[in-house]
Amino acid sequence: MAIKVYLIAIIVATIAAALPALATDYVVGDNAGWRLGVNYSAWAQDKTFFLGDRLVFNYSQGLHNVYRVNGTAFQQCASSSLSEALTTGNDIITLATPGRKWYLCGVGNHCASGMKLVITVSSAEAPALAPAPTSGSSATYQKSLFISCVWMLAALAVIYMM
Ligand SMILES: *[C@@H]1O[C@H](CO)[C@@H](O)[C@H](O)[C@H]1NC(C)=O
Ligand SMILES: *[C@@H]1O[C@H](CO)[C@@H](O)[C@H](O)[C@H]1NC(C)=O
Ligand SMILES: *[C@@H]1O[C@H](CO)[C@@H](O)[C@H](O)[C@H]1NC(C)=O
Ligand SMILES: [Cu+2]
Numbered sequence: 001m002a003i004k005v006y007l008i009a010i011i012v013a014t015i016a017a018a019l020p021a022l023a024t025d026y027v028v029g030d031n032a033g034w035r036l037g038v039n040y041s042a043w044a045q046d047k048t049f050f051l052g053d054r055l056v057f058n059y060s061q062g063l064h065n066v067y068r069v070n071g072t073a074f075q076q077c078a079s080s081s082l083s084e085a086l087t088t089g090n091d092i093i094t095l096a097t098p099g100r101k102w103y104l105c106g107v108g109n110h111c112a113s114g115m116k117l118v119i120t121v122s123s124a125e126a127p128a129l130a131p132a133p134t135s136g137s138s139a140t141y142q143k144s145l146f147i148s149c150v151w152m153l154a155a156l157a158v159i160y161m162m
Helices: 002-022 040-045 071-076 138-161
Strands: 025-027 049-051 054-058 067-069 090-094 099-104 116-125
Touching: 040 116, 067 071, 071 099, 071 116
Parallel strands: 025 054, 049 116
Antiparallel strands: 054 090, 067 099, 099 116
């Protein structure tokens, strides 16, 4: 009995430890990345962003950058008065608070040309039982695969208890 309890504790702990890893990484613009000529409204419109998910801005360092701005600056593409830009070419932003988030490129007139992204972060954590998206990226596919494994483990644990 003690061994069973111990095993179940391990399984539960494993699941709990793995849960934060369920967050999804979204490469902004997918294969196109962060550049001119991509409609980021179209890119974002079919996605639901959850707390803990991450945005990855992928671009050639030096050609672009990423500013986190408020809604006013977003409308006006006002980047001059802003705080520091992210400039690594592989800028990763964790979505840590719910609500609307605005990003723009501060290089030249890139923002006015459409290099801007607004998303809404859901106040929920990524659901553990989210259905696999039909047009899923490999990241979301791995995520649903992982969730399946977790549930199989949980089912095995229940069977073992009986
Ligand atoms: C970008 O995509 C959105 C949503 O599909 C669309 O409403 C908008 O007109 C597009 N913008 C441009 C500049 O094509
Ligand atoms: C970033 O962009 C480069 C060049 O287009 C591409 O080779 C690479 O796979 C991209 N990285 C990600 C994480 O999408
Ligand atoms: C938005 O950001 C700009 C630039 O950082 C700042 O001047 C302005 O006060 C901000 N507006 C609001 C409503 O926070
Ligand atoms: Cu740019």
